[in-house]
Amino acid sequence: MGASGVSDEYTPPRLSRLLHSVPHVNTTLHRVNDTFAPNSAVYRESLGIIASIPGVWLILTLVILLIYLMTRCCDRKQRPPKSITALKITLMILSVLCCGAIGVGLFGNDDLHNAMLQSIQAGNQLAALVNTVKNQSSILEETMGSRARAPLARLADSLDMPVANQTALGTLLRALSTLRNNASVAVSAADNLRRPLAALNLDAFMKKLWVWEAARWAGGMAGWCCGGAVCVALLAAAARRSRRALLLLCVGAIFALIACWLGAAVLVSLAVAAGDACQEPARALAHYANHNLPADMVHYYLSCKVSRENVLTAELRTAQRAVVAVRQALAVLARGAPQLFNDPALQPTLGALNAGTGEAERALVSLSGALECRMARAYFVTGARAFCDSGLQALSLQLLAAVAAGFLFTAIVLVDSHAWIYINTKRSGTGEEQAPFLSSGASSAGSRTLPRPAPFPNGKPPSYSAAVQLMDLDRDRARSRMSGSATLGRGASGGGGSAAAALSGSHTLGRPPHNSKYATLSKQCKTLESNDFY
Structure with a gap:
């Protein structure tokens, strides 16, 4: 569980500082405090305004597309074949570019998943430290409490026997009282160590976080793959000049651009919030994480800035002094009691107390290592670097990919609608549309059923x-x-x-x-x- 070779120095990455510099304004367009504060309504309002920028652009885009499609659908003018070929080539180029943007989004989604897994691993190491404190404090409380209660009672019965040397007996009785009192102090200190952490279940939280991250990764991959499928299908439809496929994929591209801009709205708000939190991640976790611990205690272990003694460290020192006193009193009893009393049950009783004290000392060694702030700080810095450096870059990469894909899908809808409207003919056996756009079915069917006349020898039909x-x-x-x-x-x-x-x-x-x-x-x-x- 060591953290050797890991620096405990944390510096906000350049990207987080750039995102943190994004203006935070309220509904009246006045600057507000940009410190990470998710519990503040003003701060959430500023993030909502930032997220509304892609939403407004989406609404404008849909209005423009609606007007364009209304004007194009009423246009029946025939276009030369060269113009259709140019539209087909343009549509194929846009589809390839859109596939590239979606590939960047897939890469960013996977990179963010890896960064989150690193952060979750660091969180699991912190959870192991918390579990160590819980387990070892329970062992200390048990060895100095319930397990020592019966041997102490038998030892008190042995010392209650009449002896001639009252001075030696008084020394043994004082040692027994010291042992009992310090055992009670150690039990109380162990309870004070365990009680604040009893409600903190980092293992369950990390499991939930892993499930959320797995669902987010799977959803992101599915969304980007669906957009890629639309682009690949557009390539095939443009190559075959299939009017029905182009019409269907035009609708699919509209849904894709809606998803891109909505995703961009979510990603930009998350990126700005993450950039604000990464300025002081220790403070953000201390004040806004879901835990029942005092904020100064969490800040102490995550920042490791010793301004005053920590509560858990004070209880640990109290328990250490109490166990040392128990060891000293037990040594006095182990030297004098067998000489003064001839009781066969005395040695097993002292042996049980000695074994319990040794186990308590080992528990204190583990507690002293687990409660050291530098180890917790090292694990926290590892997780913070993974999220604020690699994770924030991957999040920003997905944001850029979503914006680029949104623009490209908008251009694809324009070109695609222009193409399928002007593909008006269908050649025999090629699967291409030929009937004039919006022509009646009976006339087109009749024209297809009449056989084509054979050529005449002189080029003119007889009269x-x-x-x-x-x-x-x-x-x-x-x-x-x-x-x-x-x-x-x-x-x-x-x-x-x-x-x-x-x-x-x-x-x-x-x-x-x-x-x-x-x-x-x-x-x-x-x-x-x-x-x-x-």
Whole structure:
């Protein structure tokens, strides 16, 4: 339990002095006392005003974002693809920067956890000192009280026997009285040592503090990781240009920036209060820690500035003098009683008293070491340095990370909302949005179900008049073939019947003249593809 190699000199770190120099004002903006005083309503009011600065900025940010989103959601103007690409690249850069700020916050949260564990370890060492005082004072009280009561009664019975040497008997009786009186004094001193510390249970407090710190560390890690997840998801959504994902992550970024600024409000008030307390940590613990000890006693052991004798030290010296007197009286009885009285129970009785006195002396040695202020001061300085140096730096690092993440999330919301509003198209198979923003579902569904027409050979679709002209030309050619066949039939012998059959067949295929136009047009229209009319 020694504290060798640990300096008991404490100097407030530069960061705590910087935070302590932050102006403390009241609601009327007048300077107030900046000494750490959590029980003072004025001091708490000044911390609340400092914490309200990030809160006011958060309200202004939300109002600006609300106005911006209201104006952007009504904008349906198409944007060129290059502008969307620029927004995507900007959003990815902001997401990477925000991931860096969140990484700094994670580092600060873990560093603060390590500093708090060092402070808790120093507190456990102080608790061990308190337990040593309690246990050893209980041993002193027991050895000089309840355990010595029966041997003293047997010794008094042995000395009550009649003897011839009354002078020697008187010396033994005076030694017995001195032993009893000083044993009672030692018991009273031991009770005075133990009673003030009976209600002080540092072990339970350190266990609770460890649980609180574990919960704070886990909550901080979870919060920073959630912000990091939003940034990573924004990177993926920006790379894929997914409009739905960007819209959802825009809402997530709004919640993230709210959490960042609220966390900054809490962190700035805690950092300023810690900076005030680290100016005089011994005084802060002596006056405002949850204990039932006198403030001067706590200040004595934490600062080790001896202005007057401590109450516990005075009781320790009283107990030491009383045990020394008990040892001297017991030596007188051990020399004279066996010579004067021939009692077989005398030696065991003196042996029991001697063993109890030796145990009381060992308890006093432990008490003298535990009640030494330099050891308690060394443990306290170790814990104060861990919290006020490493812990305060980690707390300030988280504050800066929260502020930076708040600004970056604000910029992300602006760029993200600008991007998802202007992503208006969706390509087939790519998962990208294509329908115009705020367009009806029926029209977009109909446009997706119609097949795309095949390209035409000459680049132009056929018209109705062109189709009619083409069919008239085919009809004239058929008539020419029929006229030629009839002429050949009249000029050849024996060919009249075949020519008539050919003519009849030609009329059958070509249909009568008065029906050929519409019938041929109808027949030819059936061969046209439906896509040819688009």
